[in-house]
Amino acid sequence: MTKTKDEILYDHHHDGIDRRGFLKCMAWAGTGALCVMQGGVLKSYALNRAGDPALPAAAKSELSFVQISDSHMGFNKPANPDVAGTLKAAVDKINALSSPPEFLLHTGDISHLSKPAEFDTVDQILKATGKETFFVPGEHDVLEDDGKQFLERYAKNSKGAGWYSFDQKGVHFVGLVNVMNLKAGGLGTLGHDQLEWLEGDVKHLKSSTPIVVFAHIPLWTVYPQWGWGTEDSALALGYLKKFGSVTVLNGHIHQTMQKVEGNVTFHTAASTAFPQPAPGKAEAPGPMKVPAEQLRSVLGITDVNYVRGHHALAVVDSTLA
């Protein structure tokens, strides 16, 4: 294979983990990058100014959906005094996509303080997409009431604390909850009941079924010192080993990151509200204040495309700038 300037090719067949490719993807994440795995090879393309990936055979995708995350409605501190405005900008971006998404996934922290008015505002703004949105809760959505309000609003037909699965055009989607019953000193937790449900949920699927798992806190260990990981995610991923293509979409860390491990592509989305520092680059993972004119360049949405016959889903981040 030839290697062009804006392209990384890296073989995952041997070690399964591509740190170099991963870091390169991370470096580009701030400006927008497309990382796609085909036949065990991770390819990463920088996005052009218009936000379009310089893809050779651009996706004739069969299923397209958008992930948004961490809208933190109700937050009004200097890092972003207008989170409603930036969520509206995300909706405008979604409505302008050349291939309209079938639906949206919201990977949690819909609200900042679990207040009904905050959820109402998000619902109202997202209505302008005209699309159905599937939600999983972030820790900010289940404050005080053990998530009862979240369940009532967004996950009436779910199991347990709000986990569920559904199928779209041959792709199996699994929404998981890892923000409940957190233990002192620990990371995110899925818990025994949810893991048992997951095992049963995927047991009878063909191994060729593409799987998309979405949850708030990363299901891979990004930075445990800041709680950016999930205690029992290895058990969950164990149930997904037989599948040829697994895409894991998370939020929580307010920045895009990608890692490929075997058949699993892990991806975190930008927030629509405020950025957080890169792991270990600040004293704490709190909201990061950037100059106002730069804010929208560190917020974003994630567009995901599934092309039948391709090994993995194409994940494209674009900023709100």
Add this chain to the structure above:
Amino acid sequence: MRIRVYIAGLVPLATALLLGASQAKVESAGTGQTQPAAVEVKIDNFSFGPATITIPAGTTVTWTNRDDIPHTVVSDDKIFKSKVLDIDEKFSYTFSKPGSYPYFCSIHPKMTGKVVVQ
């Protein structure tokens, strides 16, 4: 033995119900017979400062959240539990019984602290 709880700011009375019912009693400020010693713990940059404090029995500890992200103060053993503290909100608890009281933020469980009562 009784534990006095002073609730600052907008903390609802319901917080008191989360305490062990047989040992907890809510009083409005000023009805205590003596002024208890007071110690402050600040929540800054996703950490409790100081993370460990040693106090004599009867001391009231007040936590203040100075982050622009909400936090909680929750005893590992469920002895005390604050409501969600937004920026500059406070939670107070009076420790009347000697012992070690580890606690954490239930939203960001990597944040841990300990109160040692002598």
